Amino acid sequence: MARPSVKAERTEEILEAFERCVARLGIEGTTLERIAEESGLRRSLLRYHVGNRDKMVQALADRYIKNSREEARRFLAAMPSSNTSLALLDYFFTDTSDEERRRVLVAQALVSGVDLYPAIKEQMTQWHRNFVLVLCQVIRVDYPDASDADRNEVAWGIVSLLFNVQLLAALSSNEEFLSDGRRAADRLLKSLASDASEKSSATEVLLEEPF
Amino acid sequence: MARPSVKAERTEEILEAFERCVARLGIEGTTLERIAEESGLRRSLLRYHVGNRDKMVQALADRYIKNSREEARRFLAAMPSSNTSLALLDYFFTDTSDEERRRVLVAQALVSGVDLYPAIKEQMTQWHRNFVLVLCQVIRVDYPDASDADRNEVAWGIVSLLFNVQLLAALSSNEEFLSDGRRAADRLLKSLASDASEKSSATEVLLEEPF
DNA sequence: GTTTAAATTTTCATTTCTGACAGTTTATTG
DNA sequence: CAATAAACTGTCAGAAATGAAAATTTAAAC
Numbered sequence: 001m002a003r004p005s006v007k008a009e010r011t012e013e014i015l016e017a018f019e020r021c022v023a024r025l026g027i028e029g030t031t032l033e034r035i036a037e038e039s040g041l042r043r044s045l046l047r048y049h050v051g052n053r054d055k056m057v058q059a060l061a062d063r064y065i066k067n068s069r070e071e072a073r074r075f076l077a078a079m080p081s082s083n084t085s086l087a088l089l090d091y092f093f094t095d096t097s098d099e100e101r102r103r104v105l106v107a108q109a110l111v112s113g114v115d116l117y118p119a120i121k122e123q124m125t126q127w128h129r130n131f132v133l134v135l136c137q138v139i140r141v142d143y144p145d146a147s148d149a150d151r152n153e154v155a156w157g158i159v160s161l162l163f164n165v166q167l168l169a170a171l172s173s174n175e176e177f178l179s180d181g182r183r184a185a186d187r188l189l190k191s192l193a194s195d196a197s198e199k200s201s202a203t204e205v206l207l208e209e210p211f
Numbered sequence: 212m213a214r215p216s217v218k219a220e221r222t223e224e225i226l227e228a229f230e231r232c233v234a235r236l237g238i239e240g241t242t243l244e245r246i247a248e249e250s251g252l253r254r255s256l257l258r259y260h261v262g263n264r265d266k267m268v269q270a271l272a273d274r275y276i277k278n279s280r281e282e283a284r285r286f287l288a289a290m291p292s293s294n295t296s297l298a299l300l301d302y303f304f305t306d307t308s309d310e311e312r313r314r315v316l317v318a319q320a321l322v323s324g325v326d327l328y329p330a331i332k333e334q335m336t337q338w339h340r341n342f343v344l345v346l347c348q349v350i351r352v353d354y355p356d357a358s359d360a361d362r363n364e365v366a367w368g369i370v371s372l373l374f375n376v377q378l379l380a381a382l383s384s385n386e387e388f389l390s391d392g393r394r395a396a397d398r399l400l401k402s403l404a405s406d407a408s409e410k411s412s413a414t415e416v417l418l419e420e421p422f
Numbered sequence: 423g424t425t426t427a428a429a430t431t432t433t434c435a436t437t438t439c440t441g442a443c444a445g446t447t448t449a450t451t452g
Numbered sequence: 453c454a455a456t457a458a459a460c461t462g463t464c465a466g467a468a469a470t471g472a473a474a475a476t477t478t479a480a481a482c
Binding site: 024025026027028029105108109111112113114115116121124125128152153154156157159160161163164165167168170171172177180181183184185187188190191194 | 235236237238239240316319320322323324325326327332335336339363364365367368370371372374375376378379381382383388391392394395396398399401402405
Binding site: 254 | 438439440441442443448449450
């Protein structure tokens with residue numbers, strides 16, 4: 001018996017704007033006023049819908065984690081049933097969109113921010129672990145004989161390359177770095193063929209839901 | 212005929228404190244007041260000796276570049292004449308000091324900050340290129356037959372791993388990540404043995420001064 | 423149209439950060 | 453000790469950022 005709530009939409013708009021700012025300016029470089037401008041709302045509305053600065057950061061992290069889950073699903077869905085290595089490289093190191101870059105930069109900002117916002121530390125730790133795990137699953141299709149530990153190392157390395165590609169994109173158009181990153185990632189993947197320890201050749205599915 | 216100048220020492224103290232702050236809080240997370248506290252000097256002295264905020268950041272970048280040169284020399288000097296791969300891995304991925312971590316984190320902060328401080332963009336671009344080049348030189352000792360392009364990819368990748376190790380150290384004690392990073396770096400290096408295209412087997416020196 | 427609750431605007435107080443500079447102290451030289 | 457230049461202190465004004473909450477408006481339900 002009152003006005004319909006737009007809290008969900010507004011919250012989304014606000015955090016979306018927050019993310020855009022953070023990717024460009026970092027967490028501490030982003031003022032509430034800046035977010036207000038970016039979202040086209042008044043600063044007081046940020047407070048009304050989301051809360052104070054701490055709440056905002058917490059909400060940003062929460063939303064980021066949530067979106068990462070969906071992104072992970074999309075990613076897994078985009079993987080073919082074989083030759084996933086190539087698909088993986090294409091996905092992360094070819095024609096990366098601005099959104100993809102933003103995703104990575106925000107993750108870095110959040111990780112860097114755990115000292116200032118200890119509340120998000122646990123989440124980001126989980127997030128990274130899960131990211132690596134998703135890559136492991138994908139890698140497993142092409143390299144079923146490699147050990148979990150080996151795949152994990154490689155996945156960890158690919159995440160690093162991915163991070164660096166987007167970080168360095170600030171220095172030059174990232175096309176140059178993309179190819180370096182891609183080739184290095186390819187090397188890591190290929191290295192799994194060499195060790196190829198004896199293992200269950202279970203090429204089953206990779207559809208076990210992550211996270 | 213006047214009081215002796217301590218500008219050099221003070222400047223050093225100030226920028227040292229700045230660096231410590233930046234490694235922990237990022238550039239924008241670091242206020243001049245904070246630096247003053249960290250250095251035990253009054254804020255007005257930061258201004259007196261170095262300048263306003265922009266000058267401070269510029270000076271930080273300058274000093275960072277300068278110190279990187281020296282660090283590069285130390286690094287090269289610490290390299291044996293053979294089996295440099297192992298030495299490289301030990302240097303960057305084993306028992307890394309807090310200073311080493313700080314160096315890396317500050318570099319990341321500076322790179323992330325090029326949007327806000329365009330004046331440092333060129334420097335950081337150079338810095339990264341040189342870092343990669345130094346690693347290339349070292350790698351060349353163990354892999355003289357690999358192509359320049361291949362060594363470059365691998366060096367680029369190792370820098371990425373190094374960056375990520377120290378970034379993620381914020382999430383957990385970095386010992387766990389160190390071993391992941393090291394092993395991934397090892398994979399990259401080993402991958403150079405495979406391609407081994409035909410090349411001049413010049414195992415000469417690596418002592419050409421970098422930078 | 424009245425009620426009602428949510429959304430939005432406005433405003434105010436407080437704190438923090440920065441820039442600027444006047445004034446003071448300190449150490450050296452002659 | 454007088455002169456001098458550098459180092460240092462203290463303070464102020466203005467800007468920017470944040471927190472908080474009192475009005476006001478808006479859209480639905482009745």
